Amino acid sequence: MASSFLIIGMIILTQTVVGILGNFSLVCSYIILHFLGYRLRSTDLIFKHLIVANSLVLLSKGVPHTMAVFGWKHIHSDFGCKLLFFLHRVGRGVSISSICLLSVSQVITISPWNSRWAVLKVKAPKYMVPSIFLCWILQMLVNVIFPIYINSKMSDRNNTSNKDFGYCSTILTDQKSRNARHTSSAALLLFADVLCLGLMLWAGGSMVLILYRHKQQVQHIRRTDTSSRSSPESRATKSILLLRSTFVYFYILSSIC
Template sequence: MVKKKGKISRFFDIRSTVFFEITIGIIANTVLLLFHILQFLFKHKPKPLDLTIAQLALIHLVMLVTMGFIATDTFGFQGWEDGLTCKVIIYMQKLMRALSICTTCLLSILQAITLSPRNSTLAKFKHKATYRYPCCLVCLWVFNMLLNGRFLVSIGATPNVTSHSLIFVTESCSQWPISYLFRYIFFSLANIQDISFIGLMAFSSGYMVSLLSRHKRQIQHLHSTSFSSKSSPEGRATQTILLLMGFFMLMYFLDCVTFSSRAILWNNDPISLCVHMLLGNGYATVCPFVLMRTEKRMIGCLTFWWKR
């Protein structure tokens, strides 16, 4: 009896942490998004890097809001009676998760292009990125909307009758089975996309590390002293994005491990479900705080308002 109470107590503690994490993430992404919206209003030509950060904040904001609805239904606070709500919420959450991977990869590639020297191959894309970037964003959104469109068809309200063919997504929503061919096609496309973008992240991150190391050696050779702790704005931005890439890959790996563990070993254990949700929301919550490190004007404004 004591052991059962201890397990329930830990479940409530982790559940409270899930909602706290979602709330903090929503606030942080809202602040970051509003800051860039104000920047866009005062700037005639926003840079692709700024557009990417603003889009990432918007994606994570929607992702955390939908996850809040999913957590509310999963933990039994409020259910959804109609299938349309299930379709929209689950579809938006899956779509935002896929777009988060794509946009994070774009952020890494754009920073690598920005950091590249003039005589490099990537330098040729600096001017092209400004004009072709909107088309790239539209293509990514359309592709992911179509790829995740299967959830609009397969997700519905959980019926009152028991069925072994259903896959429970939340307390009120279930996924109906689709044909093996379509399931294999969608699964393959989603995995190819994830692997491709993560590979591009790793490549661009390695390229930026090599550029920073080369720049550090040049500075040491010119001044014959240790590398100054005051790096350039580009260097700080690159270090921030590298930190973001590393954290994203760690969270993605842990999320995959916990999802597989739940499917194989833990089944529907509530504590494992909460841990999986914590890891799934970790990147979207931490990301805005990491990006804020490079925005000195934003930090100055927040400090000013805090002192008032």
């Protein structure tokens, strides 16, 4: 049993360290671009908010879970537990929403000017900031229910059964109310996640279709001696499919765990 806890702790610690290093490298790259005078694109704003959201997940979930596995399992404040769970849920939701928004923005960007997205190609950058803040507001409203049922393991509330999360616990009054609460909460959260995943998959499929049509249109222009090499459209299509499938795989794995 001790060895299994050690393995789990090392896995969580590795994920947390890799995530922190990845976000730190992105922050450093944007700082360097700022001092070099690089003009940021509208999509760079999405990446900045994605860094903030991922940092919230790492600090509110990765670090406490790692500490819980290695022995520090109690947060003495109910407010601390409620805040950690709320920040984790909001950060996770904003992360998925930001990737969804980025996918839709990419579809609009690469779509031809004679398509139905031509009008949005000019207007999309203007709506970027309101869309990002809307993601934050919606995720705060959707996940506001979580702090209500989370309390510290050191709390004096012992008249109900608790579900242990390692460093905090949730209050469960009885089986009937627990099932009802879990069903309603899961349905609400699942709807938001499925909507974002659906939009991401739709955006990925749309980009692949646009690239395929573009490849067919310019195929007669390219020289015949380059036909043996992979075209830019084919390489972009492979990248899109790889990124989308990897994201969906890890999302499903995270949901199961």
